[in-house]
Amino acid sequence: MSKLYLLKLGEVCLKGLNRSFFEKRLKNNLKLKIRPYHSRFSHEKGRMYIEFEDAAPDSFIRRVLSTTFGIAGYSPALSCAKDFDEIRSTALELLKGETFADGKGTFKVEARRSDKSFFMNSYKLECELGGVVLETYPQMKVDVHNPQKVLYCEIRDKAYLYCSPAPGPGGLPTGTAGKGLLLLSGGIDSPVAGHMMSKRGLKLDCLYFHAYPYTSDQALQKVKDLAYLLSGYLQGTNLYVVNFTKTELWIKDHSNEEEHTLMMRACMMKVAEKIARKSESAVLVTGEALSQVASQTLESLAYTQSNTALPVLRPLIGMDKQEIIDRSVAIGTYGTSILPYDDCCVIFSPKHPLVRPDLQTEAESFRNMGIEDLLEEAGSSAEVFEFKVEDSCRTAD
Ligand code: ATP
Ligand code: MG
Numbered sequence: 379m380s381k382l383y384l385l386k387l388g389e390v391c392l393k394g395l396n397r398s399f400f401e402k403r404l405k406n407n408l409k410l411k412i413r414p415y416h417s418r419f420s421h422e423k424g425r426m427y428i429e430f431e432d433a434a435p436d437s438f439i440r441r442v443l444s445t446t447f448g449i450a451g452y453s454p455a456l457s458c459a460k461d462f463d464e465i466r467s468t469a470l471e472l473l474k475g476e477t478f479a480d481g482k483g484t485f486k487v488e489a490r491r492s493d494k495s496f497f498m499n500s501y502k503l504e505c506e507l508g509g510v511v512l513e514t515y516p517q518m519k520v521d522v523h524n525p526q527k528v529l530y531c532e533i534r535d536k537a538y539l540y541c542s543p544a545p546g547p548g549g550l551p552t553g554t555a556g557k558g559l560l561l562l563s564g565g566i567d568s569p570v571a572g573h574m575m576s577k578r579g580l581k582l583d584c585l586y587f588h589a590y591p592y593t594s595d596q597a598l599q600k601v602k603d604l605a606y607l608l609s610g611y612l613q614g615t616n617l618y619v620v621n622f623t624k625t626e627l628w629i630k631d632h633s634n635e636e637e638h639t640l641m642m643r644a645c646m647m648k649v650a651e652k653i654a655r656k657s658e659s660a661v662l663v664t665g666e667a668l669s670q671v672a673s674q675t676l677e678s679l680a681y682t683q684s685n686t687a688l689p690v691l692r693p694l695i696g697m698d699k700q701e702i703i704d705r706s707v708a709i710g711t712y713g714t715s716i717l718p719y720d721d722c723c724v725i726f727s728p729k730h731p732l733v734r735p736d737l738q739t740e741a742e743s744f745r746n747m748g749i750e751d752l753l754e755e756a757g758s759s760a761e762v763f764e765f766k767v768e769d770s771c772r773t774a775d
Contacts, residue, residue: 380418381434382457383443384540385426388450388548401426403551404448407613410767411442422534423492427455440544441771445610447577449546457536460496462506465537469510469529477527477541478511484521485511491533507531547577552613555579558691559659561650562586562608562617564600564719567665567694569608569711570702574693575663576611583657584608584615585650585760587622597719605765607711614767618653618760625649625752632747635728639673640681640735644744645753647685652757654688662686667694667702672731681735685744 390400405419408428415434420427430439443452456472458464472478478485489503498506507529508520532538560572562584572582586601598619605617622645629641650662666674666682673682683690694702706712732740 380429380431382455383428384453384455385449386451387424389550390448391424400551400554403554407446407551411771413768438771447547447549448551450548451543451546453540453543455538455540457538460533460537466510468539469507472539473514481515482517483526484519485527486522486525487529489531493533496533549577550579552576553581557581557659558661558663559654559657560584560663562601564597566706566715567702569604570705571663571665571693572608573611573709575691582612584617585653586619588619589623589626594719600717600719603714604711609765610770615765617763620649620756620760625756628749628752633743636730636732637743638728639731640740643673643682644685647682648753649757651686651688653760661689661691663691665694666692667697672733675733677734681737681740684737
């Protein structure tokens with residue numbers, strides 16, 4: 379016995395000649411996650427089937443399928459020979475499961491026949507299976523337009539039966555768009571930014587600036603916890619931790635108070651570029667949103683960008699805080715993000731930060747600080763913590 383799951387593929391299906399590149403990556407991403415358990419894959423037009431060994435817990439399977447980008451929906455399924463008696467008894471077995479368990483409400487049957495040699499057409503098959511549901515649950519009613527439940531039957535190499543699929547995470551398989559470095563703070567925004575870019579196919583490592591002892595070990599632990607929570611979506615990740623204490627103290631002593639935050643953003647970009655080189659990342663990703671704080675005005679963002687040759691991707695740029703919070707709740711990082719440990723930015727933030735900085739003036743202030751050697755030291759002494767893909771979907775049971 380094994381557990382069969384059907385996966386519906388999303389945007390991958392819109393691809394043309396390069397479609398197999400995306401499908402192969404999706405399959406590979408799934409294989410890496412599922413490695414602790416034996417499993418078999420098969421694959422056909424817009425669908426993927428995985429047979430998990432029985433020992434694989436359902437909660438583990440759900441976590442794998444709900445965190446792997448490229449999957450539009452998934453459902454446990456049953457398969458049988460292309461013979462109507464077998465299809466009938468398989469349908470009866472499936473009806474005993476969760477979806478139809480209460481035996482009430484409205485339903486429809488949706489049949490598809492990609493094997494046209496099967497003796498019944500799709501309409502006939504729908505009628506026959508509809509009869510099976512009505513015999514089993516006389517209280518149920520057919521509603522073809524807006525049913526509460528759907529029984530699907532697909533005739534392919536075998537007959538496959540399943541009920542309404544759960545939504546998958548959508549997007550494109552992680553890794554198909556190249557690699558980036560996510561600046562991961564302990565806040566609400568940056569984990570959401572990482573999730574969004576990973577959903578577009580970017581493989582991400584993470585970078586955290588720590589200001590120990592001004593920020594606590596708990597603040598670092600919180601960022602590690604966020605990296606772990608993201609690691610399912612990210613297909614595993616490396617978290618680089620840079621000690622930023624000396625840099626921040628130097629900024630405090632060698633620049634004007636209203637420029638502290640801007641100088642810190644500049645230093646972050648420069649160190650991030652060094653780490654990006656180590657992690658072979660071609661872009662930086664941040665959780666900045668236009669006008670959310672002083673360092674996120676158009677002028678401040680332009681200044682931040684001017685400190686690195688790498689493109690800085692800001693997927694949250696046009697989102698308001700509530701939208702970001704909603705996403706953070708949906709991806710499961712919110713509860714950790716709101717734990718009350720100080721971030722390095724909070725500790726050194728000026729009372730009246732510059733909001734409309736002039737690029738040339740700030741570039742000069744930066745040069746006058748003479749901080750390059752310190753940034754070199756900070757970048758080269760980064761610690762790395764690895765979050766393995768095969769551990770990313772561990773569940774309590
Ligand atoms: P977040 O909720 O992600 O902390 P924020 O609204 O607090 O963002 P800022 O503190 O201005 O905004 O930070 C903007 C972005 O800069 C963050 O989203 C993150 O990408 C990066 N960043 C800020 N602080 C750190 C840090 N200590 N380590 C790594 N990246 C950071
Ligand atoms: Mg923050």
